Amino acid sequence: MVKETWWxxxxxxxxxxxKLGLLAFPSFFVAVWFGSVLSMVTGIIGILLFPSAALLVRNMTNVYRTLIGRWTGVPIERPYLPEPPGEQGFMGLLRRFVALISDPATWRDYLWLMIDPIVVTFTAALPGWLILYGVWGYCLATFAGGMIGHYGGSDWYGWVHVDPGYDRDTERIVSTLVVATLCIAVGFLTGPKMLAVYGRWGRSLLGPTEKSRLALRVQHLTETRSEAVDASAAELRRIERDLHDGAQARLVAMGMSLGAIEHLLDKDPERARLLLAETRASSAKALRELRDLVRGIHPPVLADRGVGDAVKALALDHPLNVEVTVAVPGRPEPPVESAAYFAVSEILTNAAKHSGAGRVWVDVRHEGGMLRIAVTDDGNGGATLDGGTGLRGIERRIGTFDGILALSSPVGGPTTVTLELPCALSSPKTSLS
Structure with a gap:
């Protein structure tokens, strides 16, 4: 949330x-509908309607979570337990019904919708009502009080009686203005505190319980573990393919050439000399391919100098003009370094292939226990996580370390990809050479 001035x-x-107070009105009707469906769960109709009613409740409370997080600075995570895999037919519907009705967050959401109209009236919405009440007081003092008295009406504003003689009583008009001014002042002064109280109330009821937090954590770890295993298997297949199609094929050819040379040494020395030259060239290519393969598994500069210098090495070999800024005073854990390095490498490759950019800026820094990397290019923009650019694969890779990926790529550019990986730093390690 952007820091606001006092004013x-x-x-x-x-x-x-x-506005949060006004939101309580449609929320209350959603709660009434949910309660009506709940009263029918003993029959087939209730079971059929319950998932949609629960989804409606969740959508409404998610609106609260978003607004409370945006306006109070109190972020509220979604607390729902993972639902069973989608399954067609009545048994699938029944399993979803059981999962939803047994989720504690469902009942906490329902409780919120029932109680919040009362709580919000005396917390977040109260300053607004006080300000409106103060404005009404000014209206009474200037013209509305005389109109009420003219038509024989009777009303009270605080302790001030508004009756047919009100507009001729200076003391009562002054008292009305004093009360109105106090209400407006108190409304504006207490607004932030009341909203903060409401934010804490929202987090206490709409936030995840320890059970749901643990279940969500287990689900996340299960997914990232599965993705890490898949990524590792794919990487092993790539290494095996590169070895089979590259260095291994050249070594086999070299062996055959050496066998032919052995037979030609006495019969045709000149031909043997040519084959030796070809074999030497093949050995140089095989060595280069093995070095490239090793560098692709774990670049030596990454092991020796760390992720900052490794990214700088990437920039030197990149076809675009890449500017790198590094502010990392130590070394993250090797797995985190490796994930960050290959993520940046993939992003730079995507920029060269798809962005149409001329320049790229890479910012690598460690702040607040996070390794934060921002890659910005001046290309055409329009990139998406589902656009086939490999960003989804990067997101899965860093997700293994609880990392997150954020993408900003409006049409016309620029494109900014931000990576954040939680990690601690050790002392810097440099090469001895």
């Missing part, structure tokens, strides 16, 4: 709380 904070928050 912005105290003028905006009462109306934000007031």
């Amino acid at each position: 912005q904070e105290h003028t905006r928050t009462p109306w934000r709380g007031f």
